[in-house]
Amino acid sequence: MDCLTPRASRNDPGEADMKMVTPLLAALIAASACAVMSICANAGTTTVLATSFDCARASASVEKLICRDPQLKRMEIELTRLYRLALTDDHSVPRPDKVEIEQRFWVDARNQCATKAEPKACTISSYAERAHQLRQGSAIARTKDPSRLTDGPVAFRCAGLSALIAATFFNVEPRVVYLKWANTSATLIQVPNDYASQYNGKDLRGSYGFWQTGNEALLQIPGSGQMRCSLEPVG
Structure with a gap:
């Protein structure tokens, strides 16, 4: 089974075409997500989160460090999951739009770890602090946690x-x-x-x-x- 949603019934072609607009859009989004953030299992859809950037095209020094270090890579994957959950939480503190802005500033600050004497230690600290912020501010990020990372x-x-x-x-x-x-x-x-x-x-x-x-x-x-x-x- 792939990541696309099931097609609508064709009993009424005109009505079905109208109903397909939203599912089709959702399917396109899901397909894109499958290409970047997940893989689709043969029996059902199994989401496997990956890094928020493509390791094959990583250009920043810190991104390259993350991609070749198992500990940092797991932290990056988990933080991406927490961040995406916080964006769905209308009651998060701060609100989702501010969470998104904060995340951009955080990425810039994380990338500055490349200039530090101990880049890995700096990067670990950066991820640990950001995870604390996201979990503290969002009940959804705290509770939707099947892997307990x-x-x-x-x-x-x-x-x-x-x-x-x-x-x-x-x-x-x-x-x-x-x-x-x-x-x-x-x-x-x-x-x-x-x-x-x-x-x-x-x-x-x-x-x-x-x-x-x-x-x-x-x-x-x-x-x-x-x-x-x-x-x-x-x-």
Whole structure:
């Protein structure tokens, strides 16, 4: 089966021709989407999201980096999915038209990672922060998530820290967590640990650590010792 919609009945040719206008337009859109963003399985239509740009024609340095790096490519595919869901959410904050504008600015900023000392680390941080924004602003982006490639944001309350910690997870390999509190944020990468989910990160302010076991966590930020944190109940 291909991606086109079924044809209308021909019992009444004039009426059928009129009814075909909208389905035909939808079919053309679906066919284009199949060529760029999905593949069509033989038994039914199976959508498989791809990157938002054609890797075979990628020109920007960051796009080329994404296409050859499995972790970044999964993040790009997931972010494209979140973005498209946010565009369908009339209640998103900001509204879909502003989400689209923000996305254009975000792409430009992401591409600037090519000029950084560590382009991959910069790109990972860029995707983690944008995923946090899209999931935070759109209930549809948070709930329509069959693959669970992203989770959150969820809130942790940490002893010794007045602000709640918002955490958004990117379940790629290795996993990534984006932490945001007050006017500060950090992107951490998972490292091996047999007893907890451990994430480490570093920026100009210093080193970060986040260890999670169920609803409990430990957080270490520059200039502070380890703080015990608990997951805040939803609602």
